[in-house]
Amino acid sequence: MKRPAEDLAPEARAYFDPERALWLSRNILPHEPALRRWLLKRRQPPADIDDLIQESYAKISGLKSVAHIDHPKAYFFQTAQSLILRQARRAKVIPIGAMESLDIPSLTDELSPERQVAGREELRLINEALETFPSKRREAFRMRKVEGLSQKEVAARLGLTEKAVEKHVARAAALLINLYSRGGKIGSRASIMETIRSRFRRDQTRH
Amino acid sequence: MTRRDTSQEIDEAAAAWVARLDRGPLTDDERGALDAWLDGDVRRQGAFARANAVMARLDSAYPTLEAAYSLRGSAMLRRRLIGGGLAAGFAGVVLVGARSWSAPLVLKSSKGEVRRVPLPDGSNVTLNTASLVKVRYTSRSRDVQLLSGEALFNVAPDPQRPFLVRAGEVSLAGQSGSFVVRKDEQGPVRVLVQGGHVEMTCKGAAAPRLVAANTAAVVPDGDLGGREAPHPVRLDADEVSRRLSWQDGLLSFNGETLAQAADEFARYSSTRIIVDDPTLAAETLTGLYASSDPGGFARDVAVSLGARTVSTADGVHILR
Secondary structure, eight states: OOOTTTTSOGGGOGGGOHHHHHHHHHHTGGGHHHHHHHHHHTTOOHHHHHHHHHHHHHHHHTOSOOTTOSOHHHHHHHHHHHHHHHHHHHHSSOOTTTTSOOOOSOSSOOOOHHHHSOOHHHHHHHHHHHHTSOHHHHHHHIIIIISOOOHHHHHHHHTOOHHHHHHHHHHHHHHHHHHHHHTTTTSOHHHHHHHHHHHHHHHHHHO | OOOOOOHHHHHHHHHHHHHHHHHSOOOHHHHHHHHHHHHTOHHHHHHHHHHHHHHHHHHHHHHHHHHHHHHHHOHHHHHHHHHTOTTTTOOOOEEESOSSSSSOEEEEEOTTOOEEEEOTTSOEEEEOSSEEEEEEEOSSOEEEEEEEEEEEEEEOOOTTSOEEEEETTEEEEESSEEEEEEEOSSSOEEEEEEEEOEEEEETTOSSOEEEOTTEEEEEOSSOOTTOOOOOOEEOOHHHHHHHTGGGGTEEEEEEEEHHHHHHHHHHHOSSEEEOOOHHHHTOEEEEEEETTOHHHHHHHHHHHHTOEEEEOSSEEEEEO
């Protein structure tokens, strides 16, 4: 099967495109928790759901253009649905629930343009997540993302190596990816915070 | 057969790659490694795209995030921001063009947005409302064009590459420091230097002029026709920080007329403040207001001037 990005030069790959990243952040990312819930209701095993979601992002981020997508939420759900059907055909074993009609809840997106950009509740959750960081990491991330210093400058100010700052940014990014993908502003707060706490505990034992 | 990565492992690797990209451009080797990693599993492409989307979302959340942080720092800000509706007017910024590996960068903010964007050399630019800036770095210079609006540049020192800002017929060259340039659709170009100094060249001016820290210059639109470039005016530190309060989503007035204040609010919000009564429009005012809340400003001012407000489809009227 041909990958969507195969015929593009590496520079032109849409998943490297900052404009595409912004589009995904506004039109797809906010719907991920809803898609997860929908897939769970359709009795997809949780491990498969993670794979399906990542593959759906790959499909959408590999598109040459997203200009034709009027209803990103529906498109996101349909992409996941088509991946399930493809797997089912391959496996020749049709999982229970996979062939149910495509009952995508509300094909139009309920996110208004204002809601597509970060709201106060979202910022509160981000801030809560930041509070769980060890202080050096929180400070490094704050200087990078809030003050807008480069990683190099952050390293100089905090007396860290650039590699160490990069690592702090990576850990922060991993935590926030988890926050967005499994909760964010749509999901239930308890489960997000549970996720954050358990990951934080794992971080602590690792270092 | 190699073990298949868990989606969790893939997410962590994707986070490591976006953090690496956040540091600066990739070397050819790293680029090869990233391509190879992405090609190894379709899920990695998806995880990488999502990781970039999360970073982009944080960037557009950034002005409000900054305001949220400020809440802890300053009691004055806390009162003002809560009073004015915590940076409610900020929306996402449109960041067009590649950030990490291709040279030209177009930065745009819409009405009511304030945003700081780091540049590849460690400098950063803060766009005020409705601003458009183009950035192009070469091995010889760091070229920035302010097409419209207002921007604060914090310039990282680089003796090999001057930092050049063009706005209309004015060019500014600096090695390091920080300065603000404002260019409205019509009218003068305004320059304010906060730290360091810049060399200002105006079209048709007799000679370039040095603009030092804590001074401001106003350059009339068009060719100066052999006249001298305007003399910078010295400002005290309070006045400089007052003129930079827009960075925190605040407008600071100190003796401006109500008409001037209404014009200033019009830059930040489409809710217009309308003052038809000329005596009222000429009243002067002092205070710090959230730029995103013209309605709150109008009510406060009406109370202090013994006037009242009426909201219509055109905007908020202040009348006696």
